[in-house]
Amino acid sequence: MQSNRLGWILLAPTLVILFFFGVVPFFYVLWLSFHQWNPFAVDPNIIYNGADNFRALVFDQGFLSSLGVTIAFVFFAVLSEVILGYFLAQAFMKEFPGKAIFRTVHTLPLIMAPIIVGSIWKLMTTPSIGIIPTVLDDWFGYDLNIGTSALAAFTVTVIMDIWHWTPLVTLTLIAALASLPADPFEQAQIDGANKRQIFWHITLPMIAPALLATVFIRLMDALRTVDEVLMLTGGGPGSATRYLGVHIFKEVFPKTNYGYGSAVSIIVLYLTIVACWLLYAALIAPRNKKA
Numbered sequence: 001m002q003s004n005r006l007g008w009i010l011l012a013p014t015l016v017i018l019f020f021f022g023v024v025p026f027f028y029v030l031w032l033s034f035h036q037w038n039p040f041a042v043d044p045n046i047i048y049n050g051a052d053n054f055r056a057l058v059f060d061q062g063f064l065s066s067l068g069v070t071i072a073f074v075f076f077a078v079l080s081e082v083i084l085g086y087f088l089a090q091a092f093m094k095e096f097p098g099k100a101i102f103r104t105v106h107t108l109p110l111i112m113a114p115i116i117v118g119s120i121w122k123l124m125t126t127p128s129i130g131i132i133p134t135v136l137d138d139w140f141g142y143d144l145n146i147g148t149s150a151l152a153a154f155t156v157t158v159i160m161d162i163w164h165w166t167p168l169v170t171l172t173l174i175a176a177l178a179s180l181p182a183d184p185f186e187q188a189q190i191d192g193a194n195k196r197q198i199f200w201h202i203t204l205p206m207i208a209p210a211l212l213a214t215v216f217i218r219l220m221d222a223l224r225t226v227d228e229v230l231m232l233t234g235g236g237p238g239s240a241t242r243y244l245g246v247h248i249f250k251e252v253f254p255k256t257n258y259g260y261g262s263a264v265s266i267i268v269l270y271l272t273i274v275a276c277w278l279l280y281a282a283l284i285a286p287r288n289k290k291a
Helices: 002-032 052-059 061-092 099-111 114-125 131-140 150-178 183-190 195-223 227-232 244-252 258-283 285-290
Strands: none
Touching (some): 061 150, 114 131, 114 227, 183 195, 195 258, 244 258
16 A cells, blocks of 8 residues: 555656646647637637537648648658668667667667758758759759659658658667567477568567557657658648648648647547557457457
């Protein structure tokens, strides 16, 4: 009893912080999503408008377009990060010359703020001065211009996200792989299993919880990406990189449409929860039932 009380006392500061910086803002945004409010208008009063903000989403082509490009962005970025992160984690499990240096350099993007990442990639992709357009033009004759090409802008934002967050996947999977017992792998090799069979039937099922947790983290981050994309493309050209986070930012700040922006935020949160639940139901729940 005394230990339980001590535990709650130690957890109290964290719970208070989570309450004021997580729960309270959520309910405030939820309440604001049912209102119309422009604090910089002639009449800045908050007006209750029911579910009008949510009904407007259904017919808002800007929101629907942002939703489409965001789903594509999340799919390509997260899938690539998981695949690359796994192979890098497997590589780091072995010894090779320069491993410590390469591992340090590989994790450097994680310590950079997103706005810094966007600034770096902005400099690297600016025509006439950026190293990437110069190399592509000199070596392959390809004129890269993310300011005019929607496909190029989308591709560069995906590559930027992969460069920024693959180290996170690598580190989490290294921890998962390092914790695996050696006995199942030795027994499988004795029984004549090849590398593909060992991966599908032993490695993947055993690292599935850590892998899924990593996917959840990256999924949530990718759905709300704002800073680096704003710095790199500003959401353009057109709406090619106007992802949901960028769409919310532009609705709330330039347009000062706080009620509608709050409604979009609630929808994004709902989509995030649904996506995570579907992944859990598809990958983890069946394994728990069999166990």
